[in-house]
Structures are given as structure tokens and as C-alpha cells.
Amino acid sequence: MVTEGSGPAGALAGKVAVVTGGGQGVGRGIALALAGAGARVVVCGRTETTLDAVREEIETRGGMALTIRCDVTVPADLTRLVERTAEAFGTIDILVNSAMIVPHGTLLDISDETIAAGWESGPLAALRLMRLCHPHLRGGGSVVNISSGASIAPMTHDRAVYAATKAALNSISRGAATEWGPDGIRVNTIMPFASSPALDRFAADEPAAMADVLATIPLRRTGDPESDIGQAAVFLASPAAAYITGAILPVDGGAAYVR
Structure with a gap:
């Protein structure tokens, strides 16, 4: 359903944003932050x-939201997502690709089905949706793709396929930034480290291991999906970042590059 109202004022007032994987984790945090900025x-x-x-969280804060059930691995769902968004709001100004099935496992053990799910739900789905949104994004639109520090990590035990999918997303994002810059479309990437249901379970089940993870982060904490990752997405989608495209921004407390 669509919630009527003008929405809160902010850097993104009047803009229309689509967030995949917006029901939990980083996607949820970004959706809330974009709505808080007026989108x-x-x-x-x-x-x-x-x-x-x-949606109810956004409404409670005075924002406007539309929910659309969508499996990003199904091309017809992506087409329907873009069509319904255009019908409801007239255009798409911001696209955030956050949804992905995470393909964990060693190279010897991971199944072909898991590998395929990672590629289909990650870089391929993002590219498909970017192409569908391109006509709406022309003339000032912005794409923010959600990658991972695993894509540049020196060691990726149990996560090599996941790292490969995110590295592919980085390359697609840079390519789109180059090719679509003349169309007035900016494309940037965030590599977050943030709270999520999976990470919260890991911290509860293996507190010592979680402490070891935090010890590798210079700021010694996990990022908040809304106030840390979400605000970075707001910045990249806003006029304040009008001259930024093709960037891969780590929002991870220093974990990616500082050791």
C-alpha cells in the first residue's frame, strides 16, 4: 500500500527510491534513512x-512508503517492480541494490546451486534492475550498490564465491558509472560492516569469535544499518555527492583498508 502525505523534508525531499532487500538488515536501515531524508x-x-x-516504521515517522514483494532472481518480478513504482510515483530517482542470497562455503564443498543463487541474486539481479531503471534514472538519478569488504580481502576462507560475486558487482558499478555518466546517472558502491540478523546470531552464539572480529575493526564496533550505512547511502544519493560517481566507499569502521 502507499501511504499518503508529503513526507519529511530533507536532502532527498520529493525523490523516489527503490530499495531491494529492504525488509531487514542493511536494506532496512537504508530504507529508513532515505525516508528520513524525505524520499x-x-x-x-x-x-x-x-x-x-x-513500511509501518516509515509511516510512523511521517514518511511515505510502498511495499512490493519481489524475488530479485525472477526477471518478471523486477519488471513488475519497476512498472508498479512508476505507476505509483511517476519515476525512479534512486536505486539501492541490497538484496542477495549469500553463497558461503569452501570451494570444494559449495554446491553449484548455491553458487548460482549467489550470482543470480547478486550482480546479475543488480545489473538487470539497473538496466530496467535506466530510463527513469536519466538526467540526475543515482544508484547505490551494496558490496562487501570481502571483495577486496586478502583471504576469503569459506567466502571465495561470495567475494567473487561482490567483486563482480564492484566492476559492474564502475562500468555503469563510466557508461552512464553522460546520461546524468551516478553509480556508487558501499562496502558495509553492520548489524544484521545473521551477525546478531553469530555474536550471541560465539561471543569470543565476535570479539575477535571486532578486534580487527579500528573503531571497535559494528555499524548501525540506519545511522551509519543508511546515512552514507543518503549522502551518495543526495545533491551533496553530485560530483561523485564510480566510488567504492567502505563504511566499516576502518576494517577494509586500515589494519
Whole structure:
């Protein structure tokens, strides 16, 4: 459903943003932050209950939201997502690709099905949706793709395929920034380290291991999906970043580059 109202004023007032994987984790945090900056946000994902919960959060804060159930591995769902967004709001100004099935496992053990799911839901889905949104984004639109520090990590035990999918997303993002810059479309990438349901379970089940992870982060804490990662996405999508494109921004407390 669409919530009527003018929405909060802010750097993105009047803009329309689509956030995939917006029902939880980093996607949820970005959706809330974009709405807080004034954007009308389309929150999409596979689980209606989580999508509705995020919509209600946005509404409670005075924002405007539309929820659309969408499996990013299904091309027809992506087409429907873009069509319904255009019908509801007239255009798309901001696209955030956050959804992805994470393909974890060693190179010897990981299944072909898991590998395919990672590629289909990650870089391929992002590229498909970017291409569908391109006509709407022309003349001032912005794409923010969600990558990972794993894409540049020197060691990726159990995460080599995941790292490869995110490295591919980095390359696609840089390519789009180069090719679509003359169209007035900016494309940037964030590499976050933030709280998520999976990370929270890991911290609860293996506190010592989580302490070891935090010890590698110079700021010694986990990022907040809304106030840390979300605000970075707001900045990259806003006029304040009008001369920034093709960037890969680590928002991870210094973990990616500082040791």
C-alpha cells in the first residue's frame, strides 16, 4: 500500500527510491534513512511481513512508503517492480541494490546451486534492475550498490564465491558509472560492516569469535544499518555527492583498508 502525505523534508525531499532487500538488515536501515531524508521509498523483498514492518516504521515517522514483494532472481518480478513504482510515483530517482542470497562455503564443498543463487541474486539481479531503471534514472538519478569488504580481502576462507560475486558487482558499478555518466546517472558502491540478523546470531552464539572480529575493526564496533550505512547511502544519493560517481566507499569502521 502507499501511504499518503508529503513526507519529511530533507536532502532527498520529493525523490523516489527503490530499495531491494529492504525488509531487514542493511536494506532496512537504508530504507529508513532515505525516508528520513524525505524520499518516497519503495521497499521490496521476498517476505511480506518484514516489508510491512519497515513500511509501518516509515509511516510512523511521517514518511511515505510502498511495499512490493519481489524475488530479485525472477526477471518478471523486477519488471513488475519497476512498472508498479512508476505507476505509483511517476519515476525512479534512486536505486539501492541490497538484496542477495549469500553463497558461503569452501570451494570444494559449495554446491553449484548455491553458487548460482549467489550470482543470480547478486550482480546479475543488480545489473538487470539497473538496466530496467535506466530510463527513469536519466538526467540526475543515482544508484547505490551494496558490496562487501570481502571483495577486496586478502583471504576469503569459506567466502571465495561470495567475494567473487561482490567483486563482480564492484566492476559492474564502475562500468555503469563510466557508461552512464553522460546520461546524468551516478553509480556508487558501499562496502558495509553492520548489524544484521545473521551477525546478531553469530555474536550471541560465539561471543569470543565476535570479539575477535571486532578486534580487527579500528573503531571497535559494528555499524548501525540506519545511522551509519543508511546515512552514507543518503549522502551518495543526495545533491551533496553530485560530483561523485564510480566510488567504492567502505563504511566499516576502518576494517577494509586500515589494519
